[in-house]
Amino acid sequence: MGCGVTVQTAAREPGPASPEEGVPLSRFVVSIALVAGLAGAATGWQMLTPVESSRGAARPFVVRTLDGRTVRLADLRGRPVVLDFWATWCAPCRASMPHLSTMQERFGGRGLMVLGLSVDDGSPQAVRGFAERLRVRFPVGMASEQVLDDYGPIRSIPTTIFIDRRGQIVRRVVGYVDQETLEQFVREIL
Numbered sequence: 001m002g003c004g005v006t007v008q009t010a011a012r013e014p015g016p017a018s019p020e021e022g023v024p025l026s027r028f029v030v031s032i033a034l035v036a037g038l039a040g041a042a043t044g045w046q047m048l049t050p051v052e053s054s055r056g057a058a059r060p061f062v063v064r065t066l067d068g069r070t071v072r073l074a075d076l077r078g079r080p081v082v083l084d085f086w087a088t089w090c091a092p093c094r095a096s097m098p099h100l101s102t103m104q105e106r107f108g109g110r111g112l113m114v115l116g117l118s119v120d121d122g123s124p125q126a127v128r129g130f131a132e133r134l135r136v137r138f139p140v141g142m143a144s145e146q147v148l149d150d151y152g153p154i155r156s157i158p159t160t161i162f163i164d165r166r167g168q169i170v171r172r173v174v175g176y177v178d179q180e181t182l183e184q185f186v187r188e189i190l
Contacts, residue, residue, distance in 0.1 A: 001119060002156045003090040036131045048092050055170065058163045059150035061143040066128040071115060072141060073167070077112040080189035081163040085143055085154050092176035093158045099179040101137040103186050110190055111165070114138035117147060120158060134147065164189040 058081075063071045084100055086093035091155070097116075104114040116138060118127045126143050131140045149152055151161060155174075162171040162185050170189050177185070 001087075001154060003087070003092060008034075027148070053173075056168065058161075058167050058169050060066075061147050061150060062148065063115065063144070065115075065139040066124050066131070067139070069139065071113075071141070073163075076113055077167060078165050079113050080107075080165055080186070080187065082112065082189075083113045083151065083161040083163065084114065084116045085119055085151070085157055085159040085161075086116055087118060087157055088122070088127060089120070090157050094134065096160075096176060096182075097134050097136055097156050099177070099182050101135070102179060103182060104138040107186055107190060112186065112190065114131075114179045116140040117143035119143050119154065160185075162186070162189050 058073060061073050065071060082100065082103065084093075084096065086096065088094075100114050100116065104112060118132070118140060120127050120142070126142065126145065127142065143154075151159075158174075158176065160173045160177060160182075161169055162173075164170050170184055174183070
């Protein structure tokens with residue numbers, strides 16, 4: 001599972017568009033992205049371009065949160081849900097946490113449930129302490145193998161899944177999402 005650089009390029013014919021071009025633009029863009037990604041890795045920050053995919057019915061799940069509550073997707077029917085797969089060691093995940101907390105506070109009154117599922121190998125107590133230090137204001141649990149299988153493959157984090165009131169996955173985003181874009185995605189499922 002990675003917390004790294006995701007590069008999307010448009011499909012085009014191989015080779016230069018004209019003899020005067022030299023290096024094709026797509027190679028140039030990939031080269032710049034790789035250099036930027038290496039620079040980000042050296043400084044501890046990873047650039048992520050959100051990648052969207054996966055629509056359809058959300059798989060049922062049961063998760064025990066770190067405060068001992070049980071959350072079942074079936075109990076959330078009729079409510080919009082944001083599932084966020086994250087880890088304590090992932091810088092983009094940590095940067096997303098305040099945005100997700102803001103969404104829970106802003107739209108919780110309209111039924112929104114943000115649920116953070118940690119993919120950490122460490123103890124739940126360590127994850128709980130981390131979430132408390134970040135002042136996370138939404139339920140956090142440990143992602144079980146079953147949930148990872150049902151909502152995966154989770155190959156990169158953060159991976160955020162937006163489920164509408166009908167239990168349909170509307171959007172699956174891999175990578176960091178800024179607060180403005182996150183709010184737009186949340187509004188789509190309200």
